[in-house]
Amino acid sequence: MDDTSQINRLKNGDKNALYALYDKYSGALYGVVLRMCRDKELSEDLLQEIFVTIWEKIDQFDPDKGKFYTWAYRIARNKTLNALRKTDPLIQKEDMGVYNSIEQEESGTNYEALNGVIKKLEVHHQKVIELVYFKGYTHREAHKLMGVPLGTFKSYVRQALIQLRANYPLTLLFLSICLDVFDHG
Amino acid sequence: MDRKTILEKGLLLNYLLGELNAKDERLIESALQQDKVLRQEFQKLESDFERIALENAIAPPQQVKRSLEKVLNKERDNTDIPVKPLNTPGAFNPARLLVAASLAAIFALTSFWFYNQWQTAEENIRIAREEKEQLQESLQKLSEEMQKVNTMYAQLNDKDVIPLLLKGNTLAPEARAIAFVNHKSKSVVVNPKALPALSEEETYQMWADVDGEMISMGLVPTDQELVALTYIDRAESLNITIEPKGGSDHPTVERLISNAYL
Numbered sequence: 001m002d003d004t005s006q007i008n009r010l011k012n013g014d015k016n017a018l019y020a021l022y023d024k025y026s027g028a029l030y031g032v033v034l035r036m037c038r039d040k041e042l043s044e045d046l047l048q049e050i051f052v053t054i055w056e057k058i059d060q061f062d063p064d065k066g067k068f069y070t071w072a073y074r075i076a077r078n079k080t081l082n083a084l085r086k087t088d089p090l091i092q093k094e095d096m097g098v099y100n101s102i103e104q105e106e107s108g109t110n111y112e113a114l115n116g117v118i119k120k121l122e123v124h125h126q127k128v129i130e131l132v133y134f135k136g137y138t139h140r141e142a143h144k145l146m147g148v149p150l151g152t153f154k155s156y157v158r159q160a161l162i163q164l165r166a167n168y169p170l171t172l173l174f175l176s177i178c179l180d181v182f183d184h185g
Numbered sequence: 186m187d188r189k190t191i192l193e194k195g196l197l198l199n200y201l202l203g204e205l206n207a208k209d210e211r212l213i214e215s216a217l218q219q220d221k222v223l224r225q226e227f228q229k230l231e232s233d234f235e236r237i238a239l240e241n242a243i244a245p246p247q248q249v250k251r252s253l254e255k256v257l258n259k260e261r262d263n264t265d266i267p268v269k270p271l272n273t274p275g276a277f278n279p280a281r282l283l284v285a286a287s288l289a290a291i292f293a294l295t296s297f298w299f300y301n302q303w304q305t306a307e308e309n310i311r312i313a314r315e316e317k318e319q320l321q322e323s324l325q326k327l328s329e330e331m332q333k334v335n336t337m338y339a340q341l342n343d344k345d346v347i348p349l350l351l352k353g354n355t356l357a358p359e360a361r362a363i364a365f366v367n368h369k370s371k372s373v374v375v376n377p378k379a380l381p382a383l384s385e386e387e388t389y390q391m392w393a394d395v396d397g398e399m400i401s402m403g404l405v406p407t408d409q410e411l412v413a414l415t416y417i418d419r420a421e422s423l424n425i426t427i428e429p430k431g432g433s434d435h436p437t438v439e440r441l442i443s444n445a446y447l
Contacts, residue, residue: 015257022250027242028235034243044249051253065214066201066227069235074203116240133234134241138204139195154195161198164233 003068010058018055025069026051029076034111035134036080046083050076081136117167125160132157186212188223197227201234337374337411345369349445351425357381357442362405364391364423366447371416373423377405383427390428392436393420394444399436404428422446 003024009017029050034043053075061071114134118126124146131142143153191197191213199205200213217224340346346367353360361379366372380389389405391414402414405425426433427440 015254018257019250019254022253026250027244028238030245030249031241031243032238035241044246047245047249048253048256052256055257065217067231067235069238070201070231073201073234073238077203111243114241116237118237118240129237132198132202133237139199157195157198161230161233164237165229168233168236 004063007058007061007063007068010055015055018051021054021068021072022051025072028069029072032073032134033076033080035130036077036136037084038111042083042087046076046079050079053079077136117164120167121160121163124156125163128153128156128160129164186216188216188220191216191223192226197223197230201227201230337413340367340370340372340374341365341411343367343370347447349423349447351423351443351445353443354441356440360425360442362425362443364445366416366423371418373402373414373416375405375412375414376410377407377412378410380405380407380425382407386430387427388430388432389425389442390432390436392424392426393417394422394424395419396421399424401432401434401436404432420447 003021006017006020010021026047030043030047033046033050034040037043037046050072054072057075061068065071114126114130118129121129127146128142131137131145132139135142137145139150139153139157143150146153146156148156186196196205196209196213200210205213217227346365349364349366351360351362351364357380359379360381363376363379365374365376375391377389383389389407391402391405392399393402394400395417396419400417400420402417402423403412405412405414422444424436424444425442426436426438427442428437
């Protein structure tokens with residue numbers, strides 16, 4: 001499960017290392033990007049661009065500062081938010097009810113729905129994680145959307161993180177990751 | 186920044202999400218380097234979110250990977266050329282298409298307008314050229330006529346011109362004609378306006394009497410102001426007869442209406 005060797009190979013210009021990381025993380029990143037922009041075509045372009053950036057900027061990744069996935073997530077989030085700012089102001093409206101491209105209606109797949117351990121959280125904790133992680137809202141934007149004061153929102157975030165921790169027993173954790181890699185890899 | 190503040194403010198999550206400004210980011214990074222407990226906390230947070238992300242992964246279409254491979258292979262072939270940025274959301278951006286269509290429409294409309302203007306200008310030039318030609322024609326005609334009149338006038342006004350009044354006899358008592366004879370330039374001009382109009386089958390003809398013989402000087406149509414006739418040397422008199430249309434070789438003396446001696 002360790003990415004270190006692949007990252008070292010990637011830093012040496014090994015494309016296969018990038019493809020291996022793609023196989024492992026593209027689903028997770030695509031899930032985030034697609035939920036953020038709700039546009040399948042745009043999400044596919046962004047995903048490709050994210051991995052091209054990873055390829056070009058891997059030298060800037062410092063494993064001492066954090067995990068590879070965290071770094072890749074930041075790239076994905078920034079690129080998606082920038083693309084959304086450029087493309088259409090309708091996307092990411094505050095009431096979250098207006099989108100100009102709702103792929104899920106066409107394909108019948110509900111991209112919005114969250115799965116896994118997050119479903120075990122209380123609804124408002126789920127919402128908190130969804131807004132800040134899968135929708136890319138800052139705390140200041142997200143608390144307004146939820147209609148609670150910023151302080152309360154931050155408390156929700158802390159509680160949600162504690163609940164997440166509690167819901168991830170170590171064994172289940174490995175099992176879920178293995179299943180996921182099996183499914184999407 | 187100490188561990189307590191960072192944890193209480195939830196800054197580790199902000200750092201994880203990449204939301205912090207450069208200054209705060211550096212502060213958190215330095216705190217993480219120095220504080221093992223904080224580092225462990227952050228690692229747990231990273232793991233939690235990675236798990237959530239993996240649990241909510243959506244398999245992207247296969248073509249994305251193929252496209253990525255294509256881009257990277259192209260990059261290897263052209264190492265100097267940077268990879269094309271993919272900020273643009275797809276090739277068929279409707280807004281771009283709309284802009285392109287609008288520009289094309291504006292171009293087409295202006296082209297059509299210019300073409301129309303050009304055609305109108307061409308037509309105007311053609312009309313102007315035609316008018317100019319007509320005017321030139323008229324001018325030439327007028328010039329010719331004026332020259333004619335001038336010549337006549339000069340002939341009439343010459344000091345050597347002798348005007349002769351030809352009065353009608355009993356056959357045509359109302360008839361009058363004036364002949365302008367110039368012996369020097371040997372010309373004869375007649376003003377026939379006062380001669381009574383004839384039927385279409387008849388015409389006036391003038392004759393010169395030379396030693397008793399009548400020599401035709403020409404026909405005298407009454408619809409002209411001045412009629413130039415042939416000057417006959419040694420003519421003793423001028424005579425006007427009424428002849429059949431087209432004139433005669435010999436005068437019809439019975440129908441002589443006027444004569445004058447020179």
